[in-house]
Amino acid sequence: MMLVVSVPLHVTLADWGSILPELVVTGGFLVLLLADAFIPVRRTEVATGIALLTILLAFLAAMNLWSHGMAASLYDTVSSDKFAVFFDFVILVSAALTALLSPSYIRYSHFDPGEFYALILASAVGMMFMAAAISLMVIFIALELLSLALYILSGFERSRPESQEAGFKYFLLSSFASAFLVYGMAMVYGATGTTRILQIATCLGHGAGCSAAASASPLLYIGVGLMLVGFAFKVSIVPFHMWTPDVYQGAPTPVTAFMSVTTKAAVFAAFIRVFNFALAPIESHWYGVVWALAIVTMVVGNIVALVQTSMKRLLAYSGIAHAGYILVALAADNALGQTSVAFYFLAYAFMNIGAFVVVAVMESQEGPVGDEIASYRGLFYRNPSLAGATAVFMFSLAGFPLTAGFVAKYLAFSAAVQAHHTDLAIIGVLTSLISIYYYLRVVYVMLRRPEVPGVQSPPTPAAADLAAWIAVAGTIGLGIIPTGFLNLATQSVTAIRYIFGLP
């Protein structure tokens, strides 16, 4: 049998240029591995420096790509449109904040810093490719790259049994979900005859380039369902969220901080490309399921968060709830919804990683009890600046006005209203009201008088302090003057909608 190879067999330099940020991070990863092998990077500063330099170079490459992106490159498998580049920014900012908060934690738990940062960068490469993927193949391989690195990172703290358990649990459940996702991809491929998202969209939209029966094929709908399960698992949507609290609690705190934002950002970027663009013509078939998932996720995430005593578990359930809000924006399936998802992740990167910076600092100062909400008692008297930062992150996660969280939520819910899904917006607002209780409880605990008065916390490590201040500045800045960044998000969505021929 002859296989039809329809694409020219060469890759131009422009193709490589379109994935330059990813290539830079890959280079940094290799340099870190070699540095770790030859000049044993025992000094945390060296490894942190290499990681931060790589991230900075990749950020510059991404900024250059913002105006020179290609709609499709490397045999129509990767896109460097503004949407992908916007998510590159989110991922790189999160990686930089993680690199700043890690050194004190690395010293506290005696990791090998070289391997740690190498894995963070490897995972970031996967995430950036995932955000840029316009082929089911690239989505799968990028997802696996980011997950494999995160499995190891979750189990990285070998002295703590919880960490090993987290790594293994995450590994088993996540590869189970990957199998569903890839089986779904196989069926969509079988129905449409292609793995490229642009061609799937044309096929389902105009019946062009594939058999006319594709959109009537049961294979397509089973495949879409299986892919939905796979995506829902990776972004911890109820009822596929069970792994989230355990893994978030068990994994080393810097890893939790990193994965809680970036995994969701990367997977939601691919989720949007597949569901809002490739599968937009059959929206009426998937909308009902996504609607139900969004409601259950918002309700369960917010209600279970009420009874948590561990800060990391609280943030895990808060993360589930936020995945629900973002799913509302995805279900809206309009330009405003996509813009709000992009903006949401920028806001989420600052406020959520900020909250984890606090946990990491508390843990490196007080040991494992630093994760208990009870140990935050009297923090306002012991360490006013850290407590103030925590309050800002909590207010923002709860969605108080003048913070980034408010703007993000407002956009997501107005997208739902604009798409005439008012029910989703109402449930979103109601569950946000519930969430105020548990976020403010943290602030209340910090305000209570300490049991032993007059004790001061040791000073916050400089790098972690810097990360906290950047996060505070981002959270408040995006809340007060969101226009500039909102404009970037709008441009990115306009670019991707233009590629798919949408206004």
Place this chain on the structure above:
Amino acid sequence: MLTEYIPILILSLLAGGFALTNIAVTLLSGPYRPSREKLAPYESGMTEIQPPRQRFPVKFYVIAMLFLLFDIEGVSFFPWAIILRGLRFPGFVEMLIFVLILAVGYVFLWKKGALTWER
């Protein structure tokens, strides 16, 4: 269509028949005097010194894992070799880069001592 498979059918019948005949002949003609040693899983006249099931040292797993990793990367060479003429020189360079990345991993493992047997 199916007639092409008839030789295979005949061959499998012959092979199966040969095996069955041999078993039947030994069962019918040979003497059967079992003893404990003869019924043991590894019957060779030796008694077991220790139970055969025991734990392997972890280093076997490590070597197996590393072998698997580098072995399966070899799969990528096959499709590449088939279309190498079409890919021309750039395709060759791309594969060199791929091998270089693998080599970095190899050097890392080597330097970290994952390949040393005695420790």
Place this chain on the structure above:
Amino acid sequence: MNPLVPGADHFLVLSAILFTLGVIGVLTRRDPLIIFMSIELMLNSVNLSFVTFSHYLSSADGQVFTFIIMTVAAAEVVVGLALIVSIFQSRQEIDVDELDEMRG
């Protein structure tokens, strides 16, 4: 059409059966290595689907995808075994039901 000549349907049904066996294995077994093998079975059944589609659609995408899945599956095995070995070194038993340090 001769029912004895295998067609796309036969391969796809076989693939679905293998996938389901894998799912059942993951859900019912307690030994991590067996769970692991079940996940590999799922991935390989997907490979069978891809190759079938690739053949009947005369499209190369499916075969490329199969290569990718094979590589990824190997990497997954390595990471999984590494995690198992690391857990095994620190506590001598390994049963997924014993992994219950965290609850809530």
